[in-house]
Amino acid sequence: MYKVILSCMVGMTLTLLSHAQTLSGKITDEFGSGLPDAYIYTPTQSTHAHSDQLGRYEISGLEANDTLIFSYLGFQTTEIVLTDEAFANGLNIKMTPANYQLDQVYVSNNLKSINQVANIDLKINPVQSSQEVLRRVPGLFIGQHAGGGKAEQIFLRGFDIDHGTDIAITVDGMPVNMVSHAHGQGYADLHFLIPETIENIDFAKGPYYADHGNFNTAGYVDFKTKDKIDGSSVGLEIGEYSSLRTMGMFDLLSSENHNAYIATEYIETDGYFESPQDFTRFNLMGKYQIKLSDDEQLSFSASTFASEWDASGQIPVRLVESGAISRFGAVDDTEGGNTSRTNINIEHTKAIGDRAFSKTRAYYSHYDFELFSNFTFFLENPVDGDQIRQYEDRQIFGAETTIFRNLMLEDNDFELSYGIGFRHDNADDVQLSSTKNRTELIERHAYGDVDETNVYSHINGTLDMGLWVLNGGLRLDYFKFGYTDFLPTAYTNKTENKAKLSPKLNLLYNPNHHMQFYVKSGLGFHSNDSRVVVAQQGTQILPTAYGVDLGTNWKPNSDLLINAAVWYLHLDQEFVYVGDAAIVEPSGRTRRMGVDLGIRYQLTDALYWSHDMTYTHARSIDEPEGADRIPLAPDFTIAGGLSYQQGRLTASWQYRYLKDRPANEDNSIIAKGYFVNDLSVNVGITKDFSIGLSVDNVFDTEWEEAQFATESRLFDEAESVEEIHFTPGTPRFIRAKMNYRF
Secondary structure, eight states, rough: OOOHHHHHHHHHHHHHHHEEEEEEEEEEETTTOOOOEEEEOOOTTTTTTEEEETTTEEEEEEEEOOOOEOOOOOOEEHHHHHOHHHHHHHOOEOOOOOOOOOOOOOSSOTTTTTTHHHHHHHHHHEEEEEEGGGGTTTEEEOOOOOOSSSSSSETTEEEEEETTTTEEEEETTTEEETTTTTOOEEEEEEETGGGGGGEEEEESSSSSOOOOOOOOOEEEEEEOSOOOOOSSEEEEEEETTEEEEEEEEEEEEHHHHHHEEEEEEEEOOOSSSSOOOOOOEEEEEEEEEEETTTTTOOOOOOOOEEEEEEEEOOHHOOOOOOOHHTTOOOOOOOOEEEEEEEEEEEEEEEEEEETTEEEEEEEEEEEEEEEEEOOSSSSSSSOOOOOOEEEEEEEEEEEEEEEEEEEEEEEEEEEEEEEEEEEEEEEEEEEEEETTTTTTEEEEEEEEEEEEEEEEEEEEEEEOOOOOOOOOOEEEEEEEEEEEHOOOOOOOEEEEEEEEEEEEEEEEEEEEEEEEEEEEEEEEEEOOHHHHHHHHTTTSSSEEEEEEEEEEEHHHHEEEEEEEEEEEEEEEOOOOTTTTEEEEEEEEEEEEEEEEEEEEOOOOOSSEEEEEEEEEEESSSSOTSSBBBOOOOOOEEEEEEEEEEETTTTEEOOOOOOEEEETTTSOSSSEEEEEEEEEEEEESSSSEEEEEEESSTTTTTOOOOOOEEEEEOOTSSHHHHHHHHEOOOOOOOEEEEEEEOO
């Protein structure tokens, strides 16, 4: 009897042990580089895991003869039947590249699994210009209104974000947003980013992520540049309006442990306005990556860009309707500017044990900005006009270290990360002046030096309980704001400081690798301009954003992916520094709620459809009904397209729709919506040589890219008029291009 019981106990023990085996290894590409965040799972979804930043993985609850699936976007899905040898020696997987297909996408238990849609859109339909890169974020719209050299105006989740006030933008972790900028808080100029160097896009909407702080209210976007390139290439584009673009990417070093390349871009165009834009931009970027060991790597990148341009500015509707000027005319064509930025970025990743690694980065930027504008013509100065000059000379220093650990908590995986960092901005001669013909100084309205420091720490924990994933985070930010005002006769240097605690809590439910439900919640903020902070004696330095998302990611079959969310976002009172007028404006409390819907459908192996729709209800809380509209807040948008790829032929048809929206608080002035279509075709003549054609605005639609309700007065007008002032959108614009790989 005892022998039978003992035999059963031994058998049960062996059975339990066989079910509790752990497998570890590394997932790499064909060059041996680790693939981060690859998804590893069994067909029954009984257990799953993700690879870390170095491509390492560890997955429990397996036994011999189980089938394990390895999935990564842009690579063939790999299925392995496990053997005892794999458990004993580990299992390393080298993934094989494949054309991007929707069947490579799985709804994993990752808090940011929806990132895959932007990356598959990016690979299937590459961006054509730096202006387009932000459009890869579902639901995000942009507008250009100053000759092509100024940062784009951004719209997302019912926000007119201006140039970046409520969205945090980074490149390889290096911040793009400028705090206390001469033109406006959060100004984010991405024009130093060469489109062909983008490897993937990490994005998320809402203030739910502890590793993202200042400006992360509507969301964040982080562009990851390529660590290596597959061969060298040169490209040439020639188009209407004396447009020219040249591009080169040169593979300098490519081996198992070393990779280096440089990329360059030059653009010039006169534009489609009656007054030539004389736009030029030069970009240069280089990156070097070294694998110090299997578990340690270092990358170094440097970039610089310089741009200058003329602009026709926003023109009043009354002049176009009367026939005094055309849509592409100007009231003051002396607008324009110049800007430059040089960046250095270093990143180090190192394993600190089997289940932990560290990531450290440090960066430096030197930035110049000068912009001439005239929005009101002769409203303020009826003799010399209202031209203004905004200028600054800035240096940015920053560094961050984050530790990532994979722990076990009562037989459940627990991923823990914690980090600390700082950013310091030294902006000299930040000024707003009235000028004439760009050369004559009439009066200074603001003039001084800004010194702003942000020291922060964050901790983030994710508990994987199988079908359920619980994520919580906490971020602590400390700011010191300083402004030295040069305008008073006496020396004036004021400082303020403030700390901010931002908690996050998110819950995911994944019944299988085809469906996910989630609730995300958290507090975020954007800082106010240092000049506002010291002027208000520290009042409302860091107004809070309260957000919640309820949504789903669903893949009913291998060719269809649907994501949907309902969301709410509340912003506390804030003071906004208006850089165009050197004044402080209180904006009051606001609330936004909406619905996002995205569809990705692989109709055939060659044909891919993407479609995103958003609806937003945005209102000011402190204003009476009827006067509570938020100017220029988009309430309904559609964006999408069809992409075709067969052999050496690729083609895409892209469309975007923005509905009419209020341009002022009482909805008495309307900003017109638009529906614009773009077409591109590319044909490979040989394996290494291709030609293509791009047509922006195929149907030559008349549309307004930027619109503002502005009060202005012309030279011969006795009274001012408030109405829409607009920058016309691109008419039909045809470009021919060629590319040679070697």
